[in-house]
Amino acid sequence: MxxxxxxxxxxxxxxxxxxxxxxxxxxxxxxxxxxxxxxxxxxxxxxxxxxxAPPARELTVEYQAQPNFYYCGPAATRIALTAQGPAPSQDEIANQLGTTVNGTDSAEDTTRVLNSVGDTDFYRTRSIPEQVATPAETDRLRSDVTRAVATDHPVVVNVIGTATDTTGAPHSYDGGHYLTVVGYRDDGRTVKIADPADVNGASSYWMSTTNLANWAATRGYSG
Known part of the structure; x- marks a missing residue:
C-alpha cells in the first residue's frame, strides 16, 4: 500500500x-x-x-470485535495497528497495555503500545480535561485525525457517556470505552469510527468531530 x-x-x-x-x-x-x-x-x-491532507480518506484495517466487556482497549489498539500490516493478538496487546477486568487505565497506555508495537514515535497523548471540549480542543482533534489518517495512523480514542452518530443513533458507554478512528471526510469535520463493541452490529459509523471531542471529554486520545 x-x-x-x-x-x-x-x-x-x-x-x-x-x-x-x-x-x-x-x-x-x-x-x-x-x-x-x-x-x-x-x-x-x-x-x-x-x-x-486530502478532504476525505478511509484506511483499510482488520476489524475484530472485543471478546469480553473489558477488552475494548486491546481491540481498539489492535485495529489501529493493522493499518500498517499484521498485528499481535488482542491477548498480547492486553498484556502490554496492562489491561485487567477493570479495563485499560488511560490513553497514555494506548499511546505507549501503539508506538512500541508499531515501532514508531508518531503517537502522542492528547487530553480533554473538562466536561465539554473547547472549540480549540475540537479543532485540535480534527487536525490530529486528518494528519494521522493521511499518514496511515488510525487514532484511538477513550470515551465515556453517550454520543450520537450522523444517523441520529446514540452510542452509550457509561463506564468508558475505547474505539478507533479509521477515516474522515469534510476536511475532518466528520470521522469514521471502528467500534470494537459492535453493539447491535454497529461495528462502524460516522460521527461529527464535535460530538467525538465531547465524547472524549474528561479523557483523551492517542493521535
Missing part, C-alpha cells in the same frame, strides 16, 4: 521543479507555499513543500 507521504516523496524526487506542482495536482495533492486553512503534512528534507 502506497501512502500519501510516499507518493509525494516519489513525485518530488522524480519530477523537475518546473512541473512538480502540476504533477502533484494530477495525483490529487495540493501544494501550499504559505499558511493554510486546513491541516497539512510537512515532509522532512523538503522545507518548501507542504502538502494538504
Amino acid at each position: 502506497t501512502t500519501l507521504v510516499q507518493r509525494v516523496r516519489w513525485l518530488t524526487a522524480t519530477t523537475p521543479p518546473t512541473t512538480r506542482r502540476a504533477a502533484l495536482a494530477v495525483a490529487g495533492l495540493a501544494v501550499i507555499g504559505g499558511s493554510v486553512a486546513g491541516p497539512a503534512l510537512t515532509l522532512g528534507g523538503q522545507a518548501d513543500l507542504r502538502v494538504a
